[in-house]
Amino acid sequence: xxxxxxxxxxxxxxxxxxxxxxxxxxxxxxxxxxxxxxxxxxxxxxxxxxxxxxxxxxxxxxxxxxxxxxxxxxxxxxxxxxxxxxxxxxxxxxxxxxxxxxxxxxxxxxxxxxxxxxxxxxxxxxxxxxxxxxxxxxxxxxxxxxxx
Amino acid sequence: xxxxxxxxxxxxxxxxxxxxxxxxxxxxxxxxxxxxxxxxxxxxxxxxxxxxxxxxxxxxxxxxxxxxxxxxxxxxxxxxxxxxxxxxxxxxxxxxxxxxxxxxxxxxxxxxxxxxxxxxxxxxxxxxxxxxxxxxxxxxxxxxxxxxxxxxxxxxxxxxxxxxxxxxxxxxxxxxxxxxxxxxxxxxxxxxxxxxxxxxxxxxxxxxxxxxxxxxxxxxxxxxxxxxxxxxxxxxxxxxxxxxxxxxxxxxxxxxxxxxxxxxxxxxxxxxxxxxxxxxxxxxxxxxxxxxxxxxxxxxxxxxxxxxxxxxxxxxxxxxxxxxxxxxxxxxxxxxxxxxxxxxxxxxxxxxxxxxxxxxxxxxxxxxxxxxxxxxxxxxxxxxxxxxxxxxxxxxxxxxxxxxxxxxxxxxxxxxxxxxxxxxxxxxxxxxxxxxxxxxxxxxxxxxxxxxxxxxxxxxxxxxxxxxxxxxxxxxxxxxxxxxxxxx
Numbered sequence: 230x231x232x233x234x235x236x237x238x239x240x241x242x243x244x245x246x247x248x249x250x251x252x253x254x255x256x257x258x259x260x261x262x263x264x265x266x267x268x269x270x271x272x273x274x275x276x277x278x279x280x281x282x283x284x285x286x287x288x289x290x291x292x293x294x295x296x297x298x299x300x301x302x303x304x305x306x307x308x309x310x311x312x313x314x315x316x317x318x319x320x321x322x323x324x325x326x327x328x329x330x331x332x333x334x335x336x337x338x339x340x341x342x343x344x345x346x347x348x349x350x351x352x353x354x355x356x357x358x359x360x361x362x363x364x365x366x367x368x369x370x371x372x373x374x375x376x377x
Numbered sequence: 378x379x380x381x382x383x384x385x386x387x388x389x390x391x392x393x394x395x396x397x398x399x400x401x402x403x404x405x406x407x408x409x410x411x412x413x414x415x416x417x418x419x420x421x422x423x424x425x426x427x428x429x430x431x432x433x434x435x436x437x438x439x440x441x442x443x444x445x446x447x448x449x450x451x452x453x454x455x456x457x458x459x460x461x462x463x464x465x466x467x468x469x470x471x472x473x474x475x476x477x478x479x480x481x482x483x484x485x486x487x488x489x490x491x492x493x494x495x496x497x498x499x500x501x502x503x504x505x506x507x508x509x510x511x512x513x514x515x516x517x518x519x520x521x522x523x524x525x526x527x528x529x530x531x532x533x534x535x536x537x538x539x540x541x542x543x544x545x546x547x548x549x550x551x552x553x554x555x556x557x558x559x560x561x562x563x564x565x566x567x568x569x570x571x572x573x574x575x576x577x578x579x580x581x582x583x584x585x586x587x588x589x590x591x592x593x594x595x596x597x598x599x600x601x602x603x604x605x606x607x608x609x610x611x612x613x614x615x616x617x618x619x620x621x622x623x624x625x626x627x628x629x630x631x632x633x634x635x636x637x638x639x640x641x642x643x644x645x646x647x648x649x650x651x652x653x654x655x656x657x658x659x660x661x662x663x664x665x666x667x668x669x670x671x672x673x674x675x676x677x678x679x680x681x682x683x684x685x686x687x688x689x690x691x692x693x694x695x696x697x698x699x700x701x702x703x704x705x706x707x708x709x710x711x712x713x714x715x716x717x718x719x720x721x722x723x724x725x726x727x728x729x730x731x732x733x734x735x736x737x738x739x740x741x742x743x744x745x746x747x748x749x750x751x752x753x754x755x756x757x758x759x760x761x762x763x764x765x766x767x768x769x770x771x772x773x774x775x776x777x778x779x780x781x782x783x784x785x786x787x788x789x790x791x792x793x794x795x796x797x798x799x800x801x802x803x804x805x806x807x808x809x810x811x812x813x814x815x816x817x818x819x820x821x822x823x824x825x826x827x828x829x830x831x832x833x834x835x836x837x838x839x840x841x842x843x844x845x846x847x848x849x850x851x852x853x854x855x856x857x858x859x860x861x862x863x864x865x
Binding site for chain 1: 512523529
């Protein structure tokens, strides 16, 4: 049975940026006790997640997107950049692709990975998501469940 | 004639630094300044909020060291309660703070600074990152990730969240430690210890390659300030303030943290949003002092744990330091380059201290929280954060709402010293007409040695977003070197 990792991330104090965290926390409750699926909610992506990715067969990142029509759901396959590409920054701006590269380079493997996003409307300094994202959350969660 | 340079604030989410270097009429470096142009505003943001929200609100100041703010805020709330919290709660809070210091130091050393230390200051910038490190030293790259992961996992085991745990509350913590979690944490420590001992050896071996940097990276006399326990041991959670001079004399000892304001003044400069704290009895700017790992190791009598104390002996008086001109074993280490070394020793201390806490039966006590209402309108919490002494001070009204607050964070304490440090490095390494990347990196590395948390929330490994401006004696901009997050 494949090992699956789901990482929802974002800043819960930046309105719609919280979408990934909210989705992950919902899935955590639903999937509690399922040993083969691990769901984590993170404020930001950090290099330690590379170790978790390297131990997984499949991975799904859930994030809020800044571009596009608010409420739009998108699921895309992501792969790490080739080893010979330009140097990748390790800092607050870690991306899922950089993390995959880190998992590949340091731990020798990386999972098949997708990123699921919902486009946000408002990323201002405030708690609480916009109506667009709130309305899209059931669809986002449904898409994540079907991905599993 | 030199003129004032106007720098417009740049509003960014991550922390950013800007350095201006001033040349005299002969083209020689006169002064360098680090401009932090980002405003946090938390002191104002919390006005009107109920005091019991403060720990979780203040933890939001920083994604790297939230636990430090959480603990300082909770201690200030304990002071508002005017209660003695249960011993188990103190041990558990202390353990979380130690795990926080461990992971933050690991981030600073492995992710941010080790590429410089491994490849050298003049190495190709493309190599100076975690990927470059892995390509040539895979074990070290793995060690960095594992060590930080262990620190984060301990925080998560205690608080159920890595980044903003709400487990630390006014009056204590909201849940006791389970036996299962205790065993899980204990099981992680041997690997952490193995990694840090290996890293300390690697660091000491590399020192010989950095003689010019050690001599000029913020290497000057200053005061040092930090907490010590009643025996003069290394202390990160409680304790009292000690201030030493550059010769190692205690000029203040066992000073009550609640009276911090009699020791620390805060100056402002028009060119930075970060204040410039100074040692009040000596005035501004003469009262420059340093805090953080280097200061803490300089001012303690001993760490108080076996392996860290062995390392401390080498740190304070070993051949490695004598090689760079240190003459007395008991004299403080003055070069800010050695913040890195101090950071590694502190990681070792944190691991040993967590072990000893877990061996104390009191840590398993289920009484972990004191319940009370505010009994004071004024509350102060002081801890040692990874980067240095952290002060949270709140005033509340009859309804328990915040009316005033003051935060003094480590990056602020070190602000005067960081600026002096980059001036020293710039004077040494900058050729006014020929700025090279290696020079830029050396100035950046001085700042990195202090591990500042600009606006208490920013780190960008190996490539701190930075602008270096070279200004002639007429105030004319000679040249700008810009390095942003895309390395453009």
